[in-house]
Amino acid sequence: MVRQVTCTAPVNIAVIKYWGKRDTSLILPTNSSLSVTLSQDDLHSRTTVGIAPEWSNESDRMWLNGTESAIATNARLVNCLKMSRAQRKALEDADSGLPRWSQWGIRIVSENNFPTAAGLASSASGYACLVYTLAQVFELPLTGADLSRNARLGSGSACRSIFGGFVGWDMGQSPTGDDSQAYQVAPETHWPDLEALILVVSDLKKGVSSTAGMQTTVETSSLAQHRFQAIVPKRMRQMEQAILAKDFDTFAEITMRDSNQFHATCLDTFPPIFYLNDTSRLIIQVVTAINCLSGRTQAAYTFDAGPNAVIYAPKAHMPYLIQLFAYFFPGSAGSGYFSDSYQCLPEGTVLGKSFPEPFQVIQQTFPVLPVDSVRRIIHTRVGPGPMMRLEPEASLLNADGLPKTKSA
């Protein structure tokens, strides 16, 4: 007697960056932020939550990407489960006719459709998917704002993956976090011309974890304090206006400036934190060059807490951009595993002559990078928020209440 629901949830990539908490247990940020939700056709987390009365006497269990992982030692996960169960229990207390699902045991199976090796943060899509699926399985009458606060308890940026399209996270003012929640600036249908490329950059070095890194920034960087107070509030307003007006030039400039400023505050942290490497620098210089040379804003780069780039650009610029990056990073032009949407050139394509001379100068004057310094290019677009998956094969739980596939 298992009740189960399966959902998927999207990745989001911030254009106004979140970096710093004013309350580390409630995950309340030092500044508001804004992101674009990416299509789940290319990148998503999938979660099945099953509840059953016969699991009530055992601990809740979870399998993540095929491996069982302890729940009890993960405080954030415990918080998400507690919150959802308490919300269910409140319903049951108010209506004695409801089944007592809050007393049943829980099993969670969650997977990402992109490998960890892709270097893409999965905590946002993962926690958004978890709280969304818990809300469905418990039939919680929650709004998007409510869900976003639940997701925030798991991972700050997860609150923005609760909505599709263009999503703000209002930092809020309350010490309880009741007003620190996400909101949709515009839906995914608002600006269909905007697309994204993800450049997956090789990096042997494991960077400082964002949880640890952002607190060191809050504690040691005086530039970050100035950013929180004097710069982000204005940028949030400008960015929302740019999105509503589909003004790519302004969107692009603020996106690039905010990415740079986030990494600047990492560098102003003591000891300093580096997420950009020489490959990231070259990507920035290529985008800067193409924007300068063509006399218009063709593309915008942004980097999270790692060397991978996300490039936002109008649909019409994508073929040229993909060719340009394939020229600079030939190792990226192999067969991608995102075969549905991966629109790259056949391996071995020679493009040099089709580019203006300055690009060749950039390549020649840059330190020689390993041939696989960009391992993969993913071409995707703006997408919707979490979705229930009703088809029976969507479930990750088998009839025995265990994960269907289990890898090491």
Place this chain on the structure above:
Amino acid sequence: MVRQVTCTAPVNIAVIKYWGKRDTSLILPTNSSLSVTLSQDDLHSRTTVGIAPEWSNESDRMWLNGTESAIATNARLVNCLKMSRAQRKALEDADSGLPRWSQWGIRIVSENNFPTAAGLASSASGYACLVYTLAQVFELPLTGADLSRNARLGSGSACRSIFGGFVGWDMGQSPTGDDSQAYQVAPETHWPDLEALILVVSDLKKGVSSTAGMQTTVETSSLAQHRFQAIVPKRMRQMEQAILAKDFDTFAEITMRDSNQFHATCLDTFPPIFYLNDTSRLIIQVVTAINCLSGRTQAAYTFDAGPNAVIYAPKAHMPYLIQLFAYFFPGSAGSGYFSDSYQCLPEGTVLGKSFPEPFQVIQQTFPVLPVDSVRRIIHTRVGPGPMMRLEPEASLLNADGLPKTKSA
């Protein structure tokens, strides 16, 4: 009938960085700065200035590192010559008994004892040497502060090379620049225990020139504005106190934080400016690791507008530091051309086993860098300001009024 004087002047490396002008023609900075003058035994510019009545009917001439270069097209050079001649002319106007040297033609020969390939900025030592030598040849009764204002017209940081030891540059308030001048915080004899290593880092890519880069920062970085107004004034006071107290821990921490913050404002510039590369990052991480592992501040790094590192450390830490950098950068352990002071290990020395395991972890987790990513290590110390060189062989002019040596 040639009157000539030869002088040498030192390089200085800032610990509170100068980056930004509020007046680009008078070279008035957006913030005060502070530097350490390095020993001329290792690094210096040498300049001979000759004046002769028979050159009065020709243009002034200059040879820089063996090549004649036009004076008229170099506005800063013209300003320095004009200023010195005007100061001489004022003396002659006040005392008709003085020789009319201000009407004589000038020939300048200047050389650095370090190759351009070393990637070390030579404009500071070069302009300091020029204005100091001009003052000697014209017998100008100038104080150090006066000389520093003359040097500032050539290159901002040159004003700090007019003094030895530890040198501040007060940004001043006057629009004429009359109060924007250098002062000695402490002489070179004050803190003999403090020494320096210069790690010369290979970089194919020529960075943005500091003249162009700093103005883009002033125009586009809001973090830089905050730095100028709210951060540097306090750091200047703290740094002066640390130097006077010979408090290495405080000196080191402010030095590292200020270098990081300068590069953070470069990254916050739009489009962003990068001077640190992956090799620079590794040097920062090695210094951070050694300071953390040993539980004390062993060394401080600082980076100017390029990837080269300068490491300040107490004399006693130097042998270990040199071994550590030679371990990370084996290409640096060849025979240096600074044979007098270059204290490195013989080529091929294997040091791995003498270092704690975390250093090996750092090396293994970092991207593989070219073997010559640090090309050279120069070990030097704090030194005096410009000096006249009286020995006849010091002159760079031959009996014909031409450079003694002339290379392409």
